[in-house]
Amino acid sequence: xxxxxxxxxxxxxxxxxxxxxxxxxxxxxxxxxxxxxxxxxxxxxxxxxxxxxxxxxxxxxxxxxxxxxxxxxxxxxxxxxxxxxxxxxxxxxxxxxxxxxxxxxxxxxxxxxxxxxxxxxxxxxxxxxxxxxxxxxxxxxxxxxxxxxxxxxxxxxxxxxxxxxxxxxxxxxxxxxxxxxxxxxxxxxxxxxxxxxxxxxxxxxxxxxxxxxxxxxxxxxxxxxxxxxxxxxxxxxxxxxxxxxxxxxxxxxxxxxxxxxxxxxxxxxxxxxxxxxxxxxxxxxxxxxxxxxxxxxxxxxxxxxxxxxxxxxxxxxxxxxxxxxxxxxxxxxxxxxxxxxxxxxxxxxxxxxxxxxxxxxxxxxxxxxxxxxx
Ligand SMILES: Nc1nc2c(ncn2[C@@H]2O[C@H](COP(=O)(O)OP(=O)(O)O)[C@@H](O)[C@H]2O)c(=O)[nH]1
Ligand SMILES: [Mg+2]
Numbered sequence: 001x002x003x004x005x006x007x008x009x010x011x012x013x014x015x016x017x018x019x020x021x022x023x024x025x026x027x028x029x030x031x032x033x034x035x036x037x038x039x040x041x042x043x044x045x046x047x048x049x050x051x052x053x054x055x056x057x058x059x060x061x062x063x064x065x066x067x068x069x070x071x072x073x074x075x076x077x078x079x080x081x082x083x084x085x086x087x088x089x090x091x092x093x094x095x096x097x098x099x100x101x102x103x104x105x106x107x108x109x110x111x112x113x114x115x116x117x118x119x120x121x122x123x124x125x126x127x128x129x130x131x132x133x134x135x136x137x138x139x140x141x142x143x144x145x146x147x148x149x150x151x152x153x154x155x156x157x158x159x160x161x162x163x164x165x166x167x168x169x170x171x172x173x174x175x176x177x178x179x180x181x182x183x184x185x186x187x188x189x190x191x192x193x194x195x196x197x198x199x200x201x202x203x204x205x206x207x208x209x210x211x212x213x214x215x216x217x218x219x220x221x222x223x224x225x226x227x228x229x230x231x232x233x234x235x236x237x238x239x240x241x242x243x244x245x246x247x248x249x250x251x252x253x254x255x256x257x258x259x260x261x262x263x264x265x266x267x268x269x270x271x272x273x274x275x276x277x278x279x280x281x282x283x284x285x286x287x288x289x290x291x292x293x294x295x296x297x298x299x300x301x302x303x304x305x306x307x308x309x310x311x312x313x314x315x316x317x318x319x320x321x322x323x324x325x326x327x328x329x330x331x332x333x334x335x336x337x338x339x340x341x342x343x344x345x346x347x348x349x350x351x352x353x354x355x356x357x358x359x360x361x362x363x364x365x366x367x368x369x370x371x372x373x374x
Pocket of ligand 2: 092094096204
């Protein structure tokens, strides 16, 4: 084992102005500690490499330049993999993250209180520069709320985090395609006692943020993967329910339109509106809810989805009529019976869909697919 205590991994892309500054800050904050700084640069060609070589004379810093691959998350992983220290700290190069927080964060790990520590803007004592516009703040808040069920951390989006390096081996199945690698490592690493340390988050002064709209879309996809990892069935059920909800709107619109504009009777309208709505549900469940499952031929899958939906509808309707015919409570409260019917039908549909319509893929195929995407 090496005797380095702290490895600081810093992904960089065109940060030549910030590199000397962050090295000096870390060197000051960690005076007397054994540490190493590992920059992982995606071939910025802006003098970053030369800057680090110069600094390396008096501060233990090195730079890995990647030419084959690009991306923040994989850069972070590359850095972690070559780290030697007992603890790993990941931070941005743009001086947003105060290096003075590193030791207190390590302290929380060393005391055994936490096994993963995030530098947090949102817990008491944390703060950020207040010239954040309304939309940037809202954006950040929403993104944070969306991740709350995954980990009880107020600032899960933080790119500033620390953990014990030995723990990283637990992180099987990382899919580092998203922007928020800290969240990925925290969730997939199944850390049992994540904690937060308050920081003041400074806005970057030099260079530009790479957080684009595209990254935000990728973030939503990333969240969906994490939810699937942590709550496999519940997350599918929630998406199935959402799709079903929109399908219900389509169903109702067509049902009313057929009567209002085409003068059809209500029974016939009901019988017709089922089909486009079920087709809509099938399409979105194929595209969203069950993307990770088997893609059988369209026609065959559509037919089997319709068949199970019809059966589900019978269950739904049957529940409703049975309850409202025989159970006094529901004779009084018909709408509750209707909702129960919907739940029963949906639960049935969901099970059928998982078993028969969108079959599980072999693990092996999944692995291959993952390889392919990288
Ligand atoms: N190696 C590498 N680093 C990146 C890449 N994109 C961003 N970074 C670095 O990751 C850190 C966070 O990026 P930043 O633009 O500050 O994102 P923000 O803080 O969310 O606005 C910075 O140190 C960037 O230089 C990339 O594609 N590859
Ligand atoms: Mg930044």
